[in-house]
Amino acid sequence: MTPEKMTDPKSTGGHLPGYLATQRNDRWWIEPLLTGLGFALFVAYSTWAAFQGAHYWAGSYLSPFYSPLLFIDPSVPGAAPIEHAWFGLWPDSLRAIWPSWLPISPAFLILAGPLGFRGTCYYYRKFYYRAYFSSPSGCGIEGARKGKYRGETGLFLIQNLHRYTLYVAIAYIVILYYDAYHSFFRDGEVGVGVGSIVMLINPTLLSFYTLGCHSFRHLIGGRLNCFSCNAVAEMSHGGWKKASGLNRRHMMWAWISLVWVGFTDFYVRMVSMGIWQDWNTWG
Numbered sequence: 001m002t003p004e005k006m007t008d009p010k011s012t013g014g015h016l017p018g019y020l021a022t023q024r025n026d027r028w029w030i031e032p033l034l035t036g037l038g039f040a041l042f043v044a045y046s047t048w049a050a051f052q053g054a055h056y057w058a059g060s061y062l063s064p065f066y067s068p069l070l071f072i073d074p075s076v077p078g079a080a081p082i083e084h085a086w087f088g089l090w091p092d093s094l095r096a097i098w099p100s101w102l103p104i105s106p107a108f109l110i111l112a113g114p115l116g117f118r119g120t121c122y123y124y125r126k127f128y129y130r131a132y133f134s135s136p137s138g139c140g141i142e143g144a145r146k147g148k149y150r151g152e153t154g155l156f157l158i159q160n161l162h163r164y165t166l167y168v169a170i171a172y173i174v175i176l177y178y179d180a181y182h183s184f185f186r187d188g189e190v191g192v193g194v195g196s197i198v199m200l201i202n203p204t205l206l207s208f209y210t211l212g213c214h215s216f217r218h219l220i221g222g223r224l225n226c227f228s229c230n231a232v233a234e235m236s237h238g239g240w241k242k243a244s245g246l247n248r249r250h251m252m253w254a255w256i257s258l259v260w261v262g263f264t265d266f267y268v269r270m271v272s273m274g275i276w277q278d279w280n281t282w283g
Contacts, residue, residue: 028138036131038255042262046111049265053105054078058271059278060186061195062179064202065107065265067172072106078272117169120162122214123254163215173210176203186282193280195267202257202264209253212246 049065055078056063062080071094072085082088090104098104118124129135180200184192210216221240224233246253270276 024138024141028141032127032131032137035127039128039131039258042258045262046265049269050105050107050111051103052269053103053107055269055272056080056106056265057084058195058268059193059280059282060183061193061199061268061271061278062182063265063268064176064179064199064261065111067179068110068175069106070109073104078269113165113168114172116161117165117210118254118258120159120165121254122162123251125159163218166210166213166215166219169206169210173203173206176206179203189282191281193278193282195271195278195280198264198267202260205253205257205260208246209250209257211243212248212250212253213243214247214250217243217247 046065049063053073054076056066057078057080062069062084066080068086069080069084070086071088071090072079072082073090074082095104102108130137176199180196180203183196183199184190217240220243221236224236226233228234228237267276271278
């Protein structure tokens with residue numbers, strides 16, 4: 001930015017007045033456009049998949065959108081065997097209070113956990129503030145916000161729960177690793193299929209995303225003032241450095257893990273419906 005533009009009486013602090021006004025000459029709008037569309041596509045697909053309530057099980061593969069599987073209705077197509085449900089059949093007491101407009105789907109019981117973690121993630125805040133709220137749409141871009149900045153208050157106060165949703169996300173990853181382990185067994189026989197590999201990659205990518213989270217970095221080392229004072233502090237420093245390494249690519253892991261968890265559900269669904277054939281050693 002030239003000194004003449006910086007002193008332009010029509011600008012304030014280098015910003016031109018007017019919604020989306022800017023002195024930038026690059027294609028700044030591409031990132032918020034693509035991320036906004038990409039996430040909207042994922043939300044649309046995951047919502048559709050949750051509403052199906054069926055075809056979430058194939059052989060020994062369980063869709064991550066339905067894990068942990070709390071209750072099942074064995075009468076729906078592509079349902080898991082009853083022994084894989086944590087609490088068995090849907091109880092009549094739950095059916096009685098279930099909204100009539102909402103399909104009885106196990107996915108609705110568990111999706112709030114992982115979505116709560118992603119929805120309060122520091123990176124996702126940046127992306128949806130830019131893509132959906134234009135607050136602002138980018139650096140040096142005049143946003144839609146008017147008046148005094150009030151911080152994350154009101155509805156956005158929920159963002160402060162991020163450090164607590166971290167524990168929920170870690171628990172989900174452990175469960176998904178168990179699902180991946182289980183996918184290598186079928187009818188008491190050890191084997192491997194394309195779906196087994198797909199399911200194993202899923203929690204691995206989620207681990208890279210979650211363990212590079214700012215909250216996790218703070219949990220294992222960010223609160224310490226001295227990394228060399230004792231053996232415990234030195235161990236924390238080692239973990240903190242590894243988490244920091246993942247954090248440098250936090251945006252990349254956020255998107256790769258998001259796409260892969262959607263693909264994992266899609267793969268299981270296609271195999272369950274008989275549209276795709278799973279190559280495996282079970283025959």
